[in-house]
Amino acid sequence: MLYLTLAVLGAALCCFAYLGLRARWVNGPLDDYVTARNSQTASTLGLSFLASGMGAWILFAPPEIGAFVGPLALAGYALGSALPFIVLGLYGPKIRRALPEGRSIAEFAEACYGPGVRRWVTLVSIAYMACFLAAELTAIGAITALLSDVPPALVIIGVALTTLIYTAAGGLRASLATDRWQAWLLLVLLCVVGGMALWRLPTIPNEAALPAIPITSALSVALTLVIAVTAANLFHQGYWQRVWAAQDDQSLGRGAWLGGAMTVVVVMVIGGLGVLAAMSGVPLGEPPMPFFALLSDAPVWLTLPALVLAVTLVASSVDTLQNGIASLVVARSEQQGVSLVAARWVTVVVMVPVVLIALQGLSVLRLFLIADLLCAAIVVPVLLGLWQRMTPLAAIVGGIAGLLGAILPGWLSQGSLVAGMVAASFPGSVPTLGPFVGALIASTLVSVLLAYLTLAIRKDVHDSNSSDHP
Known part of the structure; x- marks a missing residue:
């Protein structure tokens, strides 16, 4: 056989x-x-x-x-x-x-x-x-x-x-x-x-x-x-x-x-x-x-x-x-x-x-979950590249914020930064919602807010230059 x-x-x-x-x-x-x-x-x-x-x-x-x-x-x-x-x-x-x-x-x-x-x-x-x-x-x-x-x-x-x-x-x-x-x-x-x-x-x-x-x-x-x-x-x-x-x-x-x-x-x-x-x-x-x-x-x-x-x-x-x-x-x-x-x-x-x-x-399930979380932290800033107001700075800072947002749920619930990092590494290879939601929300909010802030600063600078040079 x-x-x-x-x-x-x-x-x-x-x-x-x-x-x-x-x-x-x-x-x-x-x-x-x-x-x-x-x-x-x-x-x-x-x-x-x-x-x-x-x-x-x-x-x-x-x-x-x-x-x-x-x-x-x-x-x-x-x-x-x-x-x-x-x-x-x-x-x-x-x-x-x-x-x-x-x-x-x-x-x-x-x-x-x-x-x-x-x-x-x-x-x-x-x-x-x-x-x-x-x-x-x-x-x-x-x-x-x-x-x-x-x-x-x-x-x-x-x-x-x-x-x-x-x-x-x-x-x-x-x-x-x-x-x-x-x-x-x-x-x-x-x-x-x-x-x-x-x-x-x-x-x-x-x-x-x-x-x-x-x-x-x-x-x-x-x-x-x-x-x-x-x-x-x-x-x-x-x-x-x-x-x-x-x-x-x-x-x-x-x-x-x-x-x-x-x-x-x-x-x-x-x-x-x-x-x-x-x-x-x-x-x-x-x-x-x-x-x-x-x-x-x-x-x-x-x-x-x-x-x-x-x-x-x-x-x-x-x-x-x-x-x-x-x-x-x-x-x-x-x-x-x-x-x-x-x-x-x-x-x-x-x-x-x-x-x-x-x-x-x-077993690579835990590695899979960590890789999934890394992707979740930066996926929104990358796809927002189709938005005309998005900037490289907003994308990079948004991705970093997504990584921090993944740690935040465990940090807040257990009162320790180390505990938050451990929770975001999925001990026991169990998929949990907190790190993914934290990564998505933090990366999206920071990217959008920073894009609008950058746009407002540029507009103010442009208006200032225009008033200085009539």
Whole structure:
């Protein structure tokens, strides 16, 4: 059975590599390597948003939230997962018109505020995507150990190398080509595996009830997830690349809404399995993994499609992240020929520490939450760059205020600055609302107030100069 599993997983990865390499543009310029500018239809973008946004996390987080917090928090998670696409669908056309030759959120930040803010945004974006990469590869190792006898390290390295081959060679076009097929494959496999998991579900007792937690707690978790996931994913360079990859504004808008709608459905369906698992009384495991609890002691004809599903989910997100990080690092390079070589080497080099971290089998949930909070602290000042009154000083000070605002709730409630900093680092890897709300409110208020104050000072100076020189 070990060799059958290896053969099936190897065949799946070889198919992804073939599709990606077939789509590469060997002699294309660097700009095409990192943006595939003005080339993608709405349907391709919609499937790509779905595939690149979905990862192995959907087999862990939504079912657990559904099982322990309930449908309300699950709906918040689904909305938070789709909202970044919708935001880019709404604001993307305006960003394309303001920055027609743009490539990234960092270039958008530079166009609005200058190189200082660009470097800060680039650092945050790379840190977030590196955490995402490590989490995905760690997850596929854990799933492999749960569902098969295949050594987890073998699958981690296999996924990393396979995606590296076609993303290093073909850039964004290769990622987009594989996304289309991976999206359809993961939808089919989700239906098959989800349907069979439901079939194996024990009869739900008549007295079974939905997870019982206070409505205020469920709302708090839902709001936390919406803020955290939305803010962080707006710094996902892979999504921003697709803003300029769209054929036109209409394709971008329709693709974003299509990807968002499919994402909501997928997250709600897979999370719903967690709700049903909890209601049926199935042992959820320790740590709890409701989705995989439904597959415990399942025959190989069911565990094998589930493992292929997990590999598909991970590969579709990893290739997007690889190309996204490379595009951020080399986007400023002026010499086109050298830049393309540099882009490929960056794609290779960045995977070395990520794979080493993934092989340790560490939990990265706390790192994810910290990265999410860092993004939440600066997301509003960055997006306010579309506002004509916004200034670089207001953006930088607003971002700093957002970081301080994240610490403030814990500081006030526990009476200690150190306690506030600890609370903002999410001890126990538990998502809490206070730091995210504090970061958003502080960054928004300070940015807007400072922008208005700067405008008033400039007006006073202008009026003073005008009166001095009639």
